[in-house]
Amino acid sequence: MQFSRRRIFGLIIAIAVITVMAGALSFPALERHYMRQQAAQNAVPLKLAVEGLRAALERYAPLPALIAERSELTELLNDPGDQTVLAQVNEDLRQTAATVKASDVYLMDISGRTIAAATYLESGSYLGRNFNYQSYFTQALNGDLSSFSVYGTTSGERGYFYAAPVEDGERIVGVLAIKFNIAAFESIWRGADSEFMVTDRNDFVFMSSRPDWHFRAIRPLSDGTLRLIAQNLQYPIDRIDLLPMTATPLNADAQQVDIQGTPDERFVRTSQRLTDLDWTMSALSPRRPATLNALNTLLIAGLTAGLVLAALLAYLLKQAGLAEAFAKEQDAKRRLETAVTERTADLQTALADLKQTQTDLIQAGKLSALGQMSAALSHEFNQPLAAVKSYADNATAFLDRDRMSEARDNILRISKMADRMATISAHLRNFARKPQQATGPLLLNAVIHDAIAVVDVRLAAEGGAIAYNPPKTDIWINGGHVRLQQVIVNLINNALDAMEDEPDRIVRIEVEGTTLRVRDTGSGIADKQVAHIFDPFFTTKAPGKGLGLGLSISYNIVSDFGGTLSAENHPGGGAVFTVRLQPAKPIEVAAQ
Incomplete structure (x- = not known):
C-alpha cells in the first residue's frame, strides 16, 4: 500500500497521541508499584527503630523493683519525719537517676504522696505531689510491676513511667517510680531518610521525629476516649489536635498517606505493631522518589517510543521517496532503458551493502554490550548453574531409584544455589543504586x-x-x-x-x-x-x-x-x- 507524505505524518501523529494517553493512564498504577517497593525498603529501618525502642524500654523495666529493695526506703516510709534518712534517700535517688540516665526517680507512700525524689533540688520536683490517680501507682500498690506512657503534668516532659511496690515483709508500704524522657528516642530518629511516629491504641501520636505531630490524633477521638485521657492526665487535653491524614492501602503493612497542611505532604507509610505495648510504630518516607521513578520510567518509555516512531517515519518517508523515484525511473526507462538498468543495478548493490553494514554494526554493538556484562557476571553465575545442573541430574537418578532422602537433599542444594544467585543479583542492584539519601x-x-x-x-x-x-x-x-x-x-x-x-x-x-x-x-x-x-x-x-x-x-x-x-x-x-x-x-x- 502506497502512502503520501501527508498520510504518513497523520499516522505518526495518531500513534504518538495514543502513546501519550496510554502513558498518562498507566502512571497511577506505575506510581503505586514504586510506592510498594519504597514501603518494602522502609521496613528495614523501621525494624531497627522498633528494636531500638523496645530495647530501651526493656532496659528500664527491671530498675524500679531493684531500687525498691533498698532498706532505707522502707525505713523512710515507716518514719517520714526522719530528716537524716530523708536526706540520704533523696541524694541516693538523685545519684541513681544520674547513673541510669533517668528523668526522675521518686518514692510515694501508700496515699500516693511523693516523699522523696531525685529532683529534690529542682524547682519542678515531684516532692509533695500526689499521684494516686495514675494507673501505674494503683497497679504497683496492688503488688504488680507496671508501665505507663504519659505527658508529665509537673515538668511538661513526655515521659514513660515504670513503678514497683516497696515492701516491708509481706506488707506494701509505698511505691517506687522511675521516669525517663521519651524525647531522647526522637533525637536519634531525626536525620533519617524517613519520619517516624508511635501511636497508641487510639491512633494518638505521642512520639515522633516531627515535633509538629506531637499530641495529634490521626483519626477523630470519641468523647469517651477524651474523658479517659483527661481523667488519667495522660496527655495535655488542651493540646490535643487532629492530624488531617488520608490513607490509601498499598498492602497489608503499607499505605500511601496525604497530610493536609501548609504545604500538603505526601508519604509512603510502613507500620509495625508492638502487640505487647498496644502501640503501632510507623516509618513515613516522602512519596516524591516513587513519583520520580514512575515519571522516569514513563520518560524512558516515551523516548523509546519516540525513537521507534522516528524510525518508522524515516522508513515510510524513504519508501514514499523510493516510490516516487521508481515512477520517475520507469518514465526514464522508456528512453534510456539500458543506462537506467545499469544504474539501478549499482543502486541496488549499494543499498544491499549499506543494509549489510548496518546489520553488522548492530550485531557488533549487541556483542560488545553482552561481553561487558558477561565479563563481570559469567564466572559468578556459571559455577552455581553448573552445580544446579549436577544436583538436578543426581535428583533425577535418585528419584528413579526411589531414594527420596538423597533426592530431597539435592533439591535443597538446588534451592540454596538459587538463593546464592539471588544474593549476587541483589548486590548488583545495591551497587547500581545512586547514593542520594539524606545525611x-x-x-x-x-x-x-x-x-x-x-x-x-x-x-x-x-x-x-x-x-x-x-x-x-x-x-x-x-x-x-x-x-x-x-x-x-x-x-x-x-x-x-x-x-x-x-x-x-x-x-x-x-x-x-x-x-x-x-x-x-x-x-x-x-x-x-x-x-x-x-x-x-x-x-x-x-x-x-x-x-x-x-x-x-x-x-x-x-x-x-x-x-x-x-x-x-x-x-x-x-x-x-x-x-x-x-x-x-x-x-x-x-x-x-
Whole structure:
C-alpha cells in the first residue's frame, strides 16, 4: 500500500497521541508499584527503630523493683519525719537517676504522696505531689510491676513511667517510680531518610521525629476516649489536635498517606505493631522518589517510543521517496532503458551493502554490550548453574531409584544455589543504586555498637572476637546511621574473611576523633592489589565467595558522607581500613 507524505505524518501523529494517553493512564498504577517497593525498603529501618525502642524500654523495666529493695526506703516510709534518712534517700535517688540516665526517680507512700525524689533540688520536683490517680501507682500498690506512657503534668516532659511496690515483709508500704524522657528516642530518629511516629491504641501520636505531630490524633477521638485521657492526665487535653491524614492501602503493612497542611505532604507509610505495648510504630518516607521513578520510567518509555516512531517515519518517508523515484525511473526507462538498468543495478548493490553494514554494526554493538556484562557476571553465575545442573541430574537418578532422602537433599542444594544467585543479583542492584539519601549528625559510638551487634551472630557461629574500647566521650559525625552501619559491618566481615585460616580471629576497632580503623591479622594486601581494592568487581576471594562490590559500595557511601575510605598494610601484619568522617555539631537533647 502506497502512502503520501501527508498520510504518513497523520499516522505518526495518531500513534504518538495514543502513546501519550496510554502513558498518562498507566502512571497511577506505575506510581503505586514504586510506592510498594519504597514501603518494602522502609521496613528495614523501621525494624531497627522498633528494636531500638523496645530495647530501651526493656532496659528500664527491671530498675524500679531493684531500687525498691533498698532498706532505707522502707525505713523512710515507716518514719517520714526522719530528716537524716530523708536526706540520704533523696541524694541516693538523685545519684541513681544520674547513673541510669533517668528523668526522675521518686518514692510515694501508700496515699500516693511523693516523699522523696531525685529532683529534690529542682524547682519542678515531684516532692509533695500526689499521684494516686495514675494507673501505674494503683497497679504497683496492688503488688504488680507496671508501665505507663504519659505527658508529665509537673515538668511538661513526655515521659514513660515504670513503678514497683516497696515492701516491708509481706506488707506494701509505698511505691517506687522511675521516669525517663521519651524525647531522647526522637533525637536519634531525626536525620533519617524517613519520619517516624508511635501511636497508641487510639491512633494518638505521642512520639515522633516531627515535633509538629506531637499530641495529634490521626483519626477523630470519641468523647469517651477524651474523658479517659483527661481523667488519667495522660496527655495535655488542651493540646490535643487532629492530624488531617488520608490513607490509601498499598498492602497489608503499607499505605500511601496525604497530610493536609501548609504545604500538603505526601508519604509512603510502613507500620509495625508492638502487640505487647498496644502501640503501632510507623516509618513515613516522602512519596516524591516513587513519583520520580514512575515519571522516569514513563520518560524512558516515551523516548523509546519516540525513537521507534522516528524510525518508522524515516522508513515510510524513504519508501514514499523510493516510490516516487521508481515512477520517475520507469518514465526514464522508456528512453534510456539500458543506462537506467545499469544504474539501478549499482543502486541496488549499494543499498544491499549499506543494509549489510548496518546489520553488522548492530550485531557488533549487541556483542560488545553482552561481553561487558558477561565479563563481570559469567564466572559468578556459571559455577552455581553448573552445580544446579549436577544436583538436578543426581535428583533425577535418585528419584528413579526411589531414594527420596538423597533426592530431597539435592533439591535443597538446588534451592540454596538459587538463593546464592539471588544474593549476587541483589548486590548488583545495591551497587547500581545512586547514593542520594539524606545525611545528618549522628553518634559514631552508637553506630559502631549497632554494627557489632549485627556481627555477633556470625561470631557466635564461626568463632572470633572483636577488640574495641569505646571512646569515653560522644563523637558526633555527619552521615546516615543505617548506611554507615552497613560500611562497618562490611569491613568487619572482610576482616573475618581475611583471617579465615588464623587460629585466633580478632578484629581490632579503634576510634581516634572522627577517624575509625578496622584491622585484621591476616596475610595483608598485595602491593599490586592496593590500587584496585575499591574497584567494582575486583576481589581476592575464592570464586563463588563474593562479587567484589562490598568495598566499592562502602567507598561510595563514605564519599557521600564527605569522608574517605582507604586501605593499607599494618607494620605488625594484616590490613588496616581507615574511615575518615566529617565532624558534626551535637544534637541538643531536651532537658530531663
